[in-house]
Amino acid sequence: MYKVFDVAEIRKDFPILHQTIHGKPLVYFDNAATTQKPQSVIQALSDYYNEINANIHRGIHTLAERATAEYEATREISRQFINASSTEEIIFTRGTTEGINLVAATFGKSLKAGDEVLVTTMEHHSNIVPWQMLCEEKGATLKPIPINDAGEVILEEYEKLLSEKTKIVAIVYVSNSLGTINPVKQMIDMAHQHGATVLIDGAQASAHLEINVQDLDCDFYVFSSHKLYGPTGVGVLYGKKALLEAMPPYQGGGEMIKDVSFTRTTYNELPYKFEAGTPNIADTVAFKKALEYINEIGKPVISEYEHELLTYATESLQEINGLRIVGTAKEKISIVSFIVKGIHHQDIGIILDTQGIAVRTGHHCTQPLMNRFEIPGTSRASFAMYNTKEEIDKLVKGLHKVIKMFA
CATH class of the missing domain: 3.40.640.10 (Type I PLP-dependent aspartate aminotransferase-like (Major domain))
Incomplete structure (x- = not known):
């Protein structure tokens, strides 16, 4: 089990993270759909x-x-x-x-x-x-x-x-x-x-x-x-x-x-x-x-780090005008779903992709849940052990660009 969690070292184990998408470094925030694989796998x-x-x-x-x-x-x-x-x-x-x-x-x-x-x-x-x-x-x-x-x-x-x-x-x-x-x-x-x-x-x-x-x-x-x-x-x-x-x-x-x-x-x-x-x-x-x-890393160490990412992302996204987080339970894992007033979730996903940022959009195979909240779907950012606060900053910057485009 790791004594000190070092995300930079963790990231070295995942080859797929070291690439560019549309000329931008990949920011992979679709971990709830599937996680990336370490070299050992x-x-x-x-x-x-x-x-x-x-x-x-x-x-x-x-x-x-x-x-x-x-x-x-x-x-x-x-x-x-x-x-x-x-x-x-x-x-x-x-x-x-x-x-x-x-x-x-x-x-x-x-x-x-x-x-x-x-x-x-x-x-x-x-x-x-x-x-x-x-x-x-x-x-x-x-x-x-x-x-x-x-x-x-x-x-x-x-x-x-x-x-x-x-x-x-x-x-x-x-x-x-x-x-x-x-x-x-x-x-x-x-x-x-x-x-x-x-x-x-x-x-x-x-x-x-x-x-x-x-x-x-x-x-x-x-x-x-x-x-x-x-x-x-x-x-x-x-x-x-x-x-x-x-x-x-x-x-x-x-x-x-x-x-x-x-x-x-x-x-x-x-x-x-x-x-x-x-x-x-x-x-x-x-x-x-x-x-x-x-x-080897240890589930408690992973969970503690992912909770830091969740807290940081939640606080950062809440500062964006017109953005509402869907799902504010007291007990959560590192998933943040959100909607932005006046902008379709699919448009958000498409524009973020041009910035190299991968998020999931839609109803996430939970249509009855979306009906409960009276929305067609959300944009979802889900974080894993290899994600960073700097990547969350890029997500926030990307969302500001999305909102500016639809202003």
Whole structure:
């Protein structure tokens, strides 16, 4: 773990940051969409294909054994990263979205007509649509948990929604649009008191907060590699062992079976029961390097620095006339969404891009949330460990230029 956080040294590890866009040094503020990759992750991908490439679990030759060992090493470090009790509880997926869909399609089979699923108003579409599809199929009802004007869950309203009809509560740990950190530990306990099963969407939280699934006592937790400085196309589903064992397989095929005949098939043990077919081996192997990189620096050190960036950006942006920050929760990660009076968010994004500044614009896959605030979308600046206050100054300068152009 680093004793002193040195952002200049950190930046040296990320090759993509050292380029120009439209003749300007790149300022990358779209980290909530995907993070950039350190050289160690990029090198791991190259090394895998140069030195190891083989299918896993099935071969007895040396390359197959090496590939399997590297793949399973990622499972173990993923277990440690969220403090799961066993690697049997770590299922590799293509990402957070597939993890949620897996739970909805398997555990969700137990839903009956009249049952209820609760989500928050700030959910990503990936944590709304799978439950909508399930509810339509089962005759169940999807109910949103209200939020206040700051973008915080109203716990009193959540309590009112909970009942014996509540079977699943699926809630985002951290909002990708607002940066709000939800009180998920409390919300999990409240749901369990009513006998509900809880899934936590940890896509945004996992890069910024210490995650301990045993302490949270969540039933399922999902997150993605690419939000954690790792490759795209890899994710993790954590589930309590008893639940995973009781759930039917998600897909059929190789690897998820023990024995196959034309009359009967028996399924493999956890976690392989849910990992049909040849997986995304190289990216999963490289994901280990991303988690090692985070662990080496230390999540507390990263979080402290990112909070400094959030505070600095919030104070700087609030000084711009006509700009309003959307999402002012007391507990936030390093995301600032904003609107500027009289200027469409897409125009803001386009003009900032000409200055080399990458921000996200639109509804951020949270249309119901935007409807709650009665806006079509926002501009979103999201910060990672390799961003600097000087880059935030460039964002402020760029926004002044945008406003001047539309004056």
